[in-house]
Amino acid sequence: MKKLFFIILLAVALFSNSCNDFMEFPPAVSFNIDSVFSKYTNAMRMVNDMYNYPIPLNFDTRTFGSNGTRMGGGSFASALTDEGQPFDVQQGYQVQRYYNGNVEPSTCASWYSSYKGEDDYEQKWITIRKAYVIIDNIDKVPDGTFPTNQGISAANQKLRIKAEAKLMIALVYFEMLKRYGGVPIITKAYAVTDSKETMQAKRATFKETYDFINGLLNDVMTNYVDILPARTTVATEFGRFPMAFAYALKARMELYAASPLFNTDHPYSSALGENSNLICFMNYDKERWKKAADAATAAIDYCLANGYAVVDDATQRDNANNYTVANINYPYKGNTEVIWGVAQLASGNWAFYNQIRSLSTYGTYGYATNLVPLNQVERYELKSNVSGQYKSWDNIQSYNINAIPNGTSAIDGGKLVAAVARKPYEGLDPRFYASIAYNGLIDYGTEPYIDMADAWIDGKGKPDSVFTNLCGGQGTRKSRVSVLHYVRKFNRGWELRENSMVPLNIYMRMAELYLIRAEALNEYAGPSAQVEADLNFIRTRSGMPNVQTGTNQEQMREIIAHERNIEFYYEDQRWFDLRRTLQSEKKIPVNIYKIAIKKWYREPTNNWPYKITYEKQLYSTRVWYNKWYMNPFPSQEVDKGYGLIQNPGW
Amino acid sequence: MIEFNKMVLLKKIGFGLFFSICITGNILAQTITVKGVVENESGMVIGNAIVKSATSTDTCDIRGRFKINVERGAILTVSKESYMSRQVIAQSALTVVLRENSGEEKVDLLFGSQTSKELTTSVSTLSSKSLKNNTVLAFGNALYGRIPGLNVKQADGEPGDDYPSLLIRGKHTFTGSNSPLVLVDGFEREYNTLSTEEVESVSVLKDAGATALYGMDAANGILLLTTKRGIAGKSTIGFKVETGVKSPTRIPEFYGSYDYARFYNMAQLNDGKTESQLLYNATKLEGYRLNSDPMLYPNVNWISESIRQYAPSKKYFLDFRGGNDVARYYVNVGLENAEGIFKNTDRGSYNTNRNLDRMNFRSNIDVKVTKDLSIRLDLAGRLEDVNEPTSSSSAIFNNLYNFHPNVAPIFVAPGVYGGSNSYRNNPVAYLNEQGYKKTHRRYFQSNIVANYDLSKFVKGLEIGMRATFDNYYSVTDGYSKTFAVAEIRDKVYPINSLTFYGVNGNMTASGPTNESEYRRNNLEFYTSYQRKFGKHSVSALAMYRQSEYITGPEFPVRRMGVSGKISYGYNSKYFVDVAANYGASENFIKGSRFGLFPAVSGAWVVSSESFMQDITPISYLKLRASTGLVGNQNIGGTRFGYRNLYTSGGVEQTAGNPYLTWEKAYKTDLGIDITLFKNTRIMVTYFNEFRDDILNSGDVLIPSYFGNAFGYTNYGQVRSNGFETAIEHNQQFKNWGYYVGANVTYVKNKITRMRELTRVDTYMYRQGQPIGQRYGLIATGLFQTQDEIDNAPTQSWGKVIPGSVRYKDLNNDRVVNSNDFMPIGKDATVPDYDLGLNVGFNAYGFYVDANFQAAIGREVNLRSDTEGAQYCVAPLYGDKNVSTFVKNPWTPETAATADYPSLSIENAANNFQTSTYWLRNGDFLRLRTLEIGYNLPKTLISKMLLTSANIYVRGTNVFTLDHIKYFDPEVMEGYPVMKSYNVGINLKF
Numbered sequence A: 001m002k003k004l005f006f007i008i009l010l011a012v013a014l015f016s017n018s019c020n021d022f023m024e025f026p027p028a029v030s031f032n033i034d035s036v037f038s039k040y041t042n043a044m045r046m047v048n049d050m051y052n053y054p055i056p057l058n059f060d061t062r063t064f065g066s067n068g069t070r071m072g073g074g075s076f077a078s079a080l081t082d083e084g085q086p087f088d089v090q091q092g093y094q095v096q097r098y099y100n101g102n103v104e105p106s107t108c109a110s111w112y113s114s115y116k117g118e119d120d121y122e123q124k125w126i127t128i129r130k131a132y133v134i135i136d137n138i139d140k141v142p143d144g145t146f147p148t149n150q151g152i153s154a155a156n157q158k159l160r161i162k163a164e165a166k167l168m169i170a171l172v173y174f175e176m177l178k179r180y181g182g183v184p185i186i187t188k189a190y191a192v193t194d195s196k197e198t199m200q201a202k203r204a205t206f207k208e209t210y211d212f213i214n215g216l217l218n219d220v221m222t223n224y225v226d227i228l229p230a231r232t233t234v235a236t237e238f239g240r241f242p243m244a245f246a247y248a249l250k251a252r253m254e255l256y257a258a259s260p261l262f263n264t265d266h267p268y269s270s271a272l273g274e275n276s277n278l279i280c281f282m283n284y285d286k287e288r289w290k291k292a293a294d295a296a297t298a299a300i301d302y303c304l305a306n307g308y309a310v311v312d313d314a315t316q317r318d319n320a321n322n323y324t325v326a327n328i329n330y331p332y333k334g335n336t337e338v339i340w341g342v343a344q345l346a347s348g349n350w351a352f353y354n355q356i357r358s359l360s361t362y363g364t365y366g367y368a369t370n371l372v373p374l375n376q377v378e379r380y381e382l383k384s385n386v387s388g389q390y391k392s393w394d395n396i397q398s399y400n401i402n403a404i405p406n407g408t409s410a411i412d413g414g415k416l417v418a419a420v421a422r423k424p425y426e427g428l429d430p431r432f433y434a435s436i437a438y439n440g441l442i443d444y445g446t447e448p449y450i451d452m453a454d455a456w457i458d459g460k461g462k463p464d465s466v467f468t469n470l471c472g473g474q475g476t477r478k479s480r481v482s483v484l485h486y487v488r489k490f491n492r493g494w495e496l497r498e499n500s501m502v503p504l505n506i507y508m509r510m511a512e513l514y515l516i517r518a519e520a521l522n523e524y525a526g527p528s529a530q531v532e533a534d535l536n537f538i539r540t541r542s543g544m545p546n547v548q549t550g551t552n553q554e555q556m557r558e559i560i561a562h563e564r565n566i567e568f569y570y571e572d573q574r575w576f577d578l579r580r581t582l583q584s585e586k587k588i589p590v591n592i593y594k595i596a597i598k599k600w601y602r603e604p605t606n607n608w609p610y611k612i613t614y615e616k617q618l619y620s621t622r623v624w625y626n627k628w629y630m631n632p633f634p635s636q637e638v639d640k641g642y643g644l645i646q647n648p649g650w
Numbered sequence B: 001m002i003e004f005n006k007m008v009l010l011k012k013i014g015f016g017l018f019f020s021i022c023i024t025g026n027i028l029a030q031t032i033t034v035k036g037v038v039e040n041e042s043g044m045v046i047g048n049a050i051v052k053s054a055t056s057t058d059t060c061d062i063r064g065r066f067k068i069n070v071e072r073g074a075i076l077t078v079s080k081e082s083y084m085s086r087q088v089i090a091q092s093a094l095t096v097v098l099r100e101n102s103g104e105e106k107v108d109l110l111f112g113s114q115t116s117k118e119l120t121t122s123v124s125t126l127s128s129k130s131l132k133n134n135t136v137l138a139f140g141n142a143l144y145g146r147i148p149g150l151n152v153k154q155a156d157g158e159p160g161d162d163y164p165s166l167l168i169r170g171k172h173t174f175t176g177s178n179s180p181l182v183l184v185d186g187f188e189r190e191y192n193t194l195s196t197e198e199v200e201s202v203s204v205l206k207d208a209g210a211t212a213l214y215g216m217d218a219a220n221g222i223l224l225l226t227t228k229r230g231i232a233g234k235s236t237i238g239f240k241v242e243t244g245v246k247s248p249t250r251i252p253e254f255y256g257s258y259d260y261a262r263f264y265n266m267a268q269l270n271d272g273k274t275e276s277q278l279l280y281n282a283t284k285l286e287g288y289r290l291n292s293d294p295m296l297y298p299n300v301n302w303i304s305e306s307i308r309q310y311a312p313s314k315k316y317f318l319d320f321r322g323g324n325d326v327a328r329y330y331v332n333v334g335l336e337n338a339e340g341i342f343k344n345t346d347r348g349s350y351n352t353n354r355n356l357d358r359m360n361f362r363s364n365i366d367v368k369v370t371k372d373l374s375i376r377l378d379l380a381g382r383l384e385d386v387n388e389p390t391s392s393s394s395a396i397f398n399n400l401y402n403f404h405p406n407v408a409p410i411f412v413a414p415g416v417y418g419g420s421n422s423y424r425n426n427p428v429a430y431l432n433e434q435g436y437k438k439t440h441r442r443y444f445q446s447n448i449v450a451n452y453d454l455s456k457f458v459k460g461l462e463i464g465m466r467a468t469f470d471n472y473y474s475v476t477d478g479y480s481k482t483f484a485v486a487e488i489r490d491k492v493y494p495i496n497s498l499t500f501y502g503v504n505g506n507m508t509a510s511g512p513t514n515e516s517e518y519r520r521n522n523l524e525f526y527t528s529y530q531r532k533f534g535k536h537s538v539s540a541l542a543m544y545r546q547s548e549y550i551t552g553p554e555f556p557v558r559r560m561g562v563s564g565k566i567s568y569g570y571n572s573k574y575f576v577d578v579a580a581n582y583g584a585s586e587n588f589i590k591g592s593r594f595g596l597f598p599a600v601s602g603a604w605v606v607s608s609e610s611f612m613q614d615i616t617p618i619s620y621l622k623l624r625a626s627t628g629l630v631g632n633q634n635i636g637g638t639r640f641g642y643r644n645l646y647t648s649g650g651v652e653q654t655a656g657n658p659y660l661t662w663e664k665a666y667k668t669d670l671g672i673d674i675t676l677f678k679n680t681r682i683m684v685t686y687f688n689e690f691r692d693d694i695l696n697s698g699d700v701l702i703p704s705y706f707g708n709a710f711g712y713t714n715y716g717q718v719r720s721n722g723f724e725t726a727i728e729h730n731q732q733f734k735n736w737g738y739y740v741g742a743n744v745t746y747v748k749n750k751i752t753r754m755r756e757l758t759r760v761d762t763y764m765y766r767q768g769q770p771i772g773q774r775y776g777l778i779a780t781g782l783f784q785t786q787d788e789i790d791n792a793p794t795q796s797w798g799k800v801i802p803g804s805v806r807y808k809d810l811n812n813d814r815v816v817n818s819n820d821f822m823p824i825g826k827d828a829t830v831p832d833y834d835l836g837l838n839v840g841f842n843a844y845g846f847y848v849d850a851n852f853q854a855a856i857g858r859e860v861n862l863r864s865d866t867e868g869a870q871y872c873v874a875p876l877y878g879d880k881n882v883s884t885f886v887k888n889p890w891t892p893e894t895a896a897t898a899d900y901p902s903l904s905i906e907n908a909a910n911n912f913q914t915s916t917y918w919l920r921n922g923d924f925l926r927l928r929t930l931e932i933g934y935n936l937p938k939t940l941i942s943k944m945l946l947t948s949a950n951i952y953v954r955g956t957n958v959f960t961l962d963h964i965k966y967f968d969p970e971v972m973e974g975y976p977v978m979k980s981y982n983v984g985i986n987l988k989f
Helices: A001-016 A042-048 A094-100 A121-140 A153-178 A206-223 A243-258 A273-278 A287-305 A321-328 A351-355 A374-378 A410-421 A430-435 A510-525 A529-540 A551-567 A574-580 B002-022 B208-217 B257-269 B284-288 B302-306 B393-402 B428-433 B786-791 B938-944
Strands: A338-342 A397-400 A452-457 A506-511 A591-601 A609-620 B033-042 B050-052 B057-059 B067-071 B075-079 B086-089 B093-100 B105-108 B112-113 B123-126 B150-153 B165-168 B180-186 B200-203 B222-227 B236-248 B311-323 B325-340 B354-370 B373-389 B412-414 B417-419 B435-452 B461-480 B483-489 B498-501 B507-533 B536-550 B557-570 B574-585 B593-607 B618-630 B663-676 B680-696 B712-732 B735-754 B778-783 B805-807 B833-845 B846-856 B860-861 B918-919 B924-935 B948-956 B960-962 B976-987
Touching: A042 A121, A042 A153, A042 A510, A094 A452, A153 A206, A153 A243, A206 A243, A243 A287, A243 A338, A243 A510, A243 A574, A287 A510, A287 B354, A321 A430, A321 A506, A374 A591, A374 B435, A397 A410, A410 A609, A410 B393, A506 A510, A510 A529, A510 A551, A591 B938, B086 B093, B086 B123, B086 B483, B105 B123, B105 B200, B112 B960, B180 B208, B200 B846, B208 B222, B208 B557, B208 B574, B208 B618, B208 B663, B257 B284, B302 B393, B325 B428, B373 B393, B393 B428, B412 B483, B938 B948
Parallel strands: A452 A591, B033 B093, B180 B222, B417 B483
Antiparallel strands: A338 A506, A397 A609, A591 A609, B033 B067, B050 B057, B050 B075, B075 B086, B105 B112, B123 B200, B150 B165, B200 B222, B236 B311, B236 B976, B311 B325, B325 B354, B354 B373, B373 B435, B412 B417, B435 B461, B461 B507, B483 B498, B507 B536, B536 B557, B557 B574, B574 B593, B593 B618, B618 B663, B663 B680, B680 B712, B712 B735, B735 B833, B778 B805, B833 B846, B846 B924, B860 B918, B924 B948, B924 B960, B948 B976
16 A cells, blocks of 8 residues: 555656646747747848838738728829829729718728728838837847848848838838827837836827937938948849938928928817827927928938939930839839839739729729829920910810721721820820820820720710720720729830739839929028929929929919929829818819710711710819818727827817 | 455455345245335435334444334334435335435535535536436436526537537626536536436536636536446346437428419519519419429429438437445446438438437446555446438538429439529438438546545545546548439420439548547546544545646647635534635746635524524525635637747737736625425525626727737626526325426626727627627618608618618618617527426326426527528528518518518518517427336336336427427527437336
């Protein structure tokens, strides 16, 4: 018996020894933070991931139709203003909620909802967290794992990654600043072990947030010279931040900070009372315009000294090819103008859905999700020797087609019709043809022309389907869209070659620096030779005449705003330009016009129309509420109860 | 040494058998020698009882045996402390059953047992006697309405897969598991594999005091099953044979072709079709009506073609029980067969019907190796073979319920199944021509227990260990084939050619597939102490336990901890227990794995006080109270939610929460036990539980500048409370007797804290509502006119036509959408009141036993995936069949009397939103078992060497009273709930 007793005791001793291991999960085979930073290639995956959808961009990586672009399925933010319009089939798009005035903080941006608002608030913090994790951990990566072929030391490669992460934080904060005003200032990646009590950051004031961003930018500009490359021209590095971007971002931020929405002691709404400093400086300081102009000058100088230049081949001005190169080419393909941009789509397909007409068999109205109201077409100047001349679209216009000889081939006949169809669009700012597709455009080489017209018969009106194949069947009628213009800016010359081109999201290009300086100087001291020179520089490279001289400050302000609208058309600027200049209340709630195009046939029918008519028609109207000057925080976020103060009116 | 012991063991067993046969002989004329055994109600012998006649007295030995010489017909009085005395008429062979005094019944607990008087906690028990009138394939089905506080939820009736689900005192958490811990002989195990015959007792441990030894596994209560063990001094052989039939309680009915076509046309008219566009013209209708041509106008009742009314089942059970001072044994072997209810499934070399064959066995051996050391060795297992059609039963039934009567005849030519391009799943072929599969399951359970009595050192001290090894394996072999259907070309008759769809394939074998296995190992060391010092009784227990559950390649589920319990009693009046567990789960981060779970409970036996002695109606009165903390480590969310991982692409995944912890259940119980007039027992318990730290989605709590999805945090709280009451009354006279037992459980719960998304309206919040509250629209009737529709708020689910369901626009925004869903109806799983009623009557050997279960305060949504009968209540839309549930759908003509929305083919989504329109009173009363039997008189059977013999007729789920009518009120889809009728013989040697 003693033996048994002993055995039991022994067993007890054995088991109690193994207690600690008994409950312990075996060594992780899965990736954790240590494995991410165990070698360069792993760490770079996280760096690449940091660049993945950091801020709302026109072409984002996510799938069309689900979360899609930030408008909830296809339309760019341009559709919030009169420069854009989504196709009207899809009433579920988030942008349609703006047209109804039906935007609620509860349906904007959240992890829980498939509807995104204009912004994806939570995604901002995800990117910031990634940046801080990289800053905190990149030093752990063993030096020996860094590539050595470019002769850059491992230490400098780590510093470069840190500088990028800091710039990323600055960028994301700026994107929040312009939408929300001040936001909580987070200076680290919270560890999961940080208790809830430490996560009680309040909203910082607008100035604190502005200072925080400035601090990051100055840090990068002073401490990472010669470490962060001034410009990236290597194909594989496109998308990573160059040093020039720090300068450019600073110029843009100073412009915003100087603008009336923020540079004021009278915010657009007094609803926040003593907390109004969350959404503006709470003082007006004219010197902020000077700062913006200086920052733009510094950025221009830095860029020029480092191989950047506004694309301007004198032989390519009149056909706006300079403009197209600046908007769609990679740096290593001659685009010296792009400062930072990314190519996020794996294939060009989504770009075509998002941007231009559908080229496949999707219905007669296509799936083009970004269209152009007549309002924008009307804003393109006539190309003449004098600036400020416009075409009138107000009255119905009719264009006769000369009799087409019998026996003409379908293609030739179609081209004759197209030549007439194009007539209303003749003689405009070359940037119009680079930006917008229109009736009669032969968009790529010898392909059929784009036919957006409805067939009509004299005295009988619109027939059902008799004319589907008239016009030789050559017109791509299926491309008709509701307002009858669409965007071609981002794939001009690449139309129909859907998959072979991955469109760029250009966040900033050098042309903007000139227009920032022109605006800032005009606001600081009124029109000057420098203001005109900057404007004319941008206009000249697209074949447009100089601006009128002798204008006053207000007239010049309009000219500059107009120039930004044309130059940065569909580049995600107008919605924010109108807000920062407090112009939204005048320019957003307007009538939206379309063009109605009819091809007229005689009875009895023959193969060819005899005239084409254009008629300006009211398409819809838009609304504006002053609370829209700032984005709402998602109400789910406010409801978490840690003290996030919602913006006025939401 | 081993050999010798075995010899002794065998001899002793042999002697026991021999003795039990001998005692039946020896009858004298005037003075007889009465040899007998004294037992308690559960068949355990009672030693040292005193047997008295007018002339002599004998005291039983420790095996309960006595021998006394008396005159024939004399009255014997048998008495024993803590038992009620009993008088019997002398016979040569006697088995005297004594009933414990109130408070002296043995109650099996987590570790050992207590008398009910000593018991300070909330425990309800069911003895083997109460289990025996059940015919069930899964043990859990014997528990409906039997134990207050135990809610048993019917599963479908598929033989071998009909395990019910259990809840103790309702639901307590909205994220974690609500399932109680189930222990068999003290260890976590599958209990449904046990047969009712081999179980000695079922205990339901409900409050913190009773369950504290299991710490963080105990919060949902514990169901404890104890199997039978050998009894020294009395050997019995039991044999039982039972045979019967099973039949669906209710099965939905569907219209024939004529009515189907009429309803179809009606729906098309509602959808805006004109007379000429209708699918069924007058000729076709007439064809269906006259049933003139079964080829051209088929009218098939697919259910009656595929389902038979009765499915046979049988059962054999043999057990041996006995032993002596050295060794005791309980051994059983059982065989069971149950067939499925599919029809015409014999395919020659194989059968596609469901068929369950099962063998189970148990061998529980107790050996006293020395005076101080005793060893227990238990082996039990079950082998199961399940034959079934290739498609799952739910798919087969759904296909049956979905297939229209007029699609095609069963056969369009001899051996050629009817069908069409769109309708290829001819239900008869779907069942019979797709092959079959065989699943083999093996369960094995074993216990080894060693107990060493240290009384020679310290009186009352014991140490010991318990180890268990369980094993389960299941595998499926499949044999499948495809089949073709044929359509009569152009529906022209006579048939001159057929168009075939699909291929009659050859049988292909697959497998082994669906392999699954698990192992469960437990190890315990314990020391216990029990002693009485005068009026003081003290007992203490300390134990260490570790367990692991290993399934597949995953990290085993592991638990370890120490538990202790100290009980103190004074003068058999006052009792106090303190119990605690300090235990760990592998599911939490190192350093935060262990938790302490204490509980304290006390009881006061008021009836033992001197001032109560004169109050004769109250023979027993006890007050008890307990309070304590137990936990639930089965918290939901992902396993190992504390870990922080990245993808190989460097993307951080949902942040692990290292603070994740178990749910905490703070429980308080107050109870009173009363016995009136010695034969009426009343138990009332009030209980209250506060469950804290229930998982809540972290994303609604953590600021988004955390920058990552957060998973879960412990945030939620639920309060639940209610009462249980049970009343038992029994009366046994010389030749007849009766008993009545009733129990009622009332539970309610409320989510008192839950962080949720901002809801558009306050009525949408889950906080403040019960767990699992159903949300739906308020139906205000049917639209009568297009005008009414035009003026009403817009309803957001497709077309709305006259006769569509009209809903209330709760927030008055002129749109009825997902923002108009509010809490509707009561829980379908846990009723407000769970009732059980058990009654019995016996006379001259005949007896009747009946067990009723009722649920009051329950509602079901007929259209829900989980509760309802959607194949039956949603006709036509989605190409569904039309069941007889649809009686009088809305049309302009029937508007006044319509009891169903207007039919539609195209889109009836509007009508089938979750709403009060489909909500029905789900209350029911079920006669769960009814047994009528006859116990053959001892005088007769003793000549056949029998100690008892009984024959019986038994029904299960005999009838149901409810408001649902068309389908079973508990399970409305898939394999139907079954009722059964059995006859059996039960012999004891």
